[in-house]
Amino acid sequence: MSMRPKRLKFYAVTHDILGDVFWEVFRNGLMDAAQRYDVDVEHLRPGKFSPEVQAGLIEGATFALPDGIISTIPEIAAVDAPLRNAIARGIPVIAINAKDPRPKGERIPYLFYIGGDDTNAGRIAGDYLINETSPRAGMCVDHYLYEHICHSDRYRGFDQAFFAKGLPVDRLRVPGGDAEACAQAVATYLMENESVNAVVTLGPPGAQAVLDARKLLPPQRKWSHITFDVAQLQIDGIRSGEIVATIDSQQYLQGYLSVQQMWMHVAQGFTMADDIYTGPAVVDARNIDAAEAGVRRGIR
Template identity: 30%
Template sequence: MRRLFLILLVALLATTSFSVTSVPVQAQDDEAPLFVVVAHGGDKNPFWKVAVRGFMDGCEQLQVRCEWLSDPLDNIADMASYWETALEMNPAGIATTVPDPELIRDVVTKASELKIPVISINTPDPNRKTDKALPMIDFYIGTDDYLAGVNNAKRVLAQSKADGVTIKNAVCPLQEQGHAGLMARCQGVKDVFEPEKIPVETIDISYDVSASAEAIVTYLDEKPETNAIFLLGPSVISSFSLVIEEKGLKPGEMYAVGHDTSTEAYQLIQEGFLLQTVDQQPYLQGYMAIIWLYQISQYGMLPGQDVLTGPSPIDLNNVETVIELTAEGIR
């Protein structure tokens, strides 16, 4: 046990500087503690597949029993039912995403009453540190979506000023309405652009790549002065690829930045259509979830602050390295 604790301590020090899917990890010891992640995305989603990989790797390292409960792709509405399943397992700890706190308030309250440690990953409780906060440990593992939006907005401003171009209008297509993290990304953009008197508009789209591309094209036709676009995730980046074809855009004509990773994002960066995409390193979110749940449940230890896994910009300077890590399932 001492050797295992030392291995974990090294891992922690190295990382803190910076239908339903059920993915089980079975320990050699059937009496090993059980830990559960309840999320709004699963291993059929390219983004969440990497987070699940990190979670499983951490579980195997610790030799504990683990379950990842979620929709195979993306689903916020059914999270309460996944939570009910988690509670029936009587786990030693639960990590959860919180895209909509009211949907899971009752079940998180029940976990608190049962003395089950609960932490947030990927998407924090937007009401944390207020009287509306969920009754869970005030500890979050993931990116800071607001800072990610700020980072992208500053990159667009810096590049446009270097090019001698004025940003006249910006658009922030929102693929999942009511998602606190996505709205925080847009808010970061707005707070950077407002002092520059640059309007930023939000339009509702969806995860349907083709339909979303059509909606963006329609918006650009109606607002031809728009020369900056903020793509809030891989599906929107895919939609933007179709927009490029439909509108006949040339590299650098539209100041575009993205969030998260995908093959298309890397290609658009290499081709000059995307200035950068801001990664939140989902592998670390899954991995650190089990590492810290184990520490909390077994030793009562918590870090002194949140563990931020992003924002981590990917651009022409490092995209080749990230492509290699993506092939290994780590980025």
Template identity: 70%
Template sequence: MAKRLKFYAVTHDILGDVFWEVFRRGLIDAADRYDVDVEHLRPGKFSPEIQAGLIEGATHARPDGLISTVPDIGAVDGPLRRAVAAGIPLICINAKDPRPAGERIPYLFYIGGDDGHAGEFAGRYVLEKVRPRAALCVDHYLHEHICHNDRWQGFRRACEAAGVPVERLRIPGGDPAACASAVRERLEAAPVIDAVLTLGPPGAEAVLAGSEGLSGGRQVPHLTFDVAQLQIDGIRSGRILATIDSQQYLQGYLSVEAMWLHKARGFTLASDIHTGPAIVDASNLAAAEDGVRRGYR
């Protein structure tokens, strides 16, 4: 009887972010489909240092394959290189090493959103729909995070190319009350801001709460990232223009499928797979909501 394959997935989740529960559903569905074991390790809060320790533990277990995010190169570079040196195939998902191929962590390929392109796409969408005087990007990580930074930089490039000033506000994603307070304070202090981009559900929640009842009945157009019921309800109510989906279910599912194809059949993809950006707005809201209901979005 052939040995049952065992993969480890190590991600950088923060508590309360529904994004990662959908990703996990993809892992589990693919594990069932391909009859493999998948162990999902996550620190529970944003800590690349804790994630690095989890990667070390996964490497020590000698799995048949390793799937990992790269939210902070300095923290996870060494542990991931040691895993590859130990002969463990590595696939990068969701947040990648942006360095050139000869310098980056030697993973097989990346599966996830093209975040720089997604940020620029967000900027162009806002410019077309709103034509803002000034824009704000709300980042629910206090620490540097590769994919959030790429989204912000892409958004900044698009806005500045159109002559629209833009700034970044960092908020503590694990503290909803503090997040909402910080957003309200910034919007009240800068009435010229008439477009906001958030980078995921915790940021979207903060803007929805923090912009409630602004002075003079002011409404600030809001574009966000990821798909959850919060975003669906916000689009339906008109408080969110649209959300940009990186289709994280695919990131989980395809990473397990690709690792199985690599180990069981000897295949390796020749290039990265980009699962986003994909736009969700009023035009395709029903399909997105059905995906949320089923646990795929």
């Protein structure tokens, strides 16, 4: 009588923010790959941005001794020790979405990273506004009040693009879970800084804040708006002309490929030699139809 092989169990631990549809699409990728490769995947998330709570979830996942852990790294100080502990206990780890930016000999020794190249994405966003509009000054709306590696990388790239053209940029942090407060903060900033006519937002909560802020300001106050991620909010904004483009990191792929590659590693012994970048990809009026079809299918 042959023994059936043990069903593999992976944990995915992410730093979700409530109301951000980005992570529901990521989760669709996780679950589609789990079904395709016949593995169990449990998705743990704190429900609000808290690297400390996420660290506790990583510790809990490690205690369960799964076959693999898939984790974001939004803040090194919080998750460094629990991820190193998981690896020391023989649990393979793949970083997704937000990675440890330190050199390989210093960073958390995960297998590799799957996600966007956020500094390059920020530069692309800045260059797009510079080439397609006439910016005098820019602002970045960050919907996290706390330091977040991939948001900081996006802002850094955006700032680099504007700095290369001698254009000033500032970053405004807003409380992503409070839509009304976000909109008011953006409106106040734009009223007080009339030279700013180029805005980058780092995801759907920030994009919503800028769209809502427009309703609080006189119609003659105008700016160009580029954002990150693909959701119906951004699709509608591009179609209406309120958003010029969005930068897609293809989070469905981040979820799907992380499970696929963990299965390839654990079940087949394969390991990628380098990171896998799922973005940046620009979505604008020229390719909006394909992006919207993906949104409707839950994969964009």
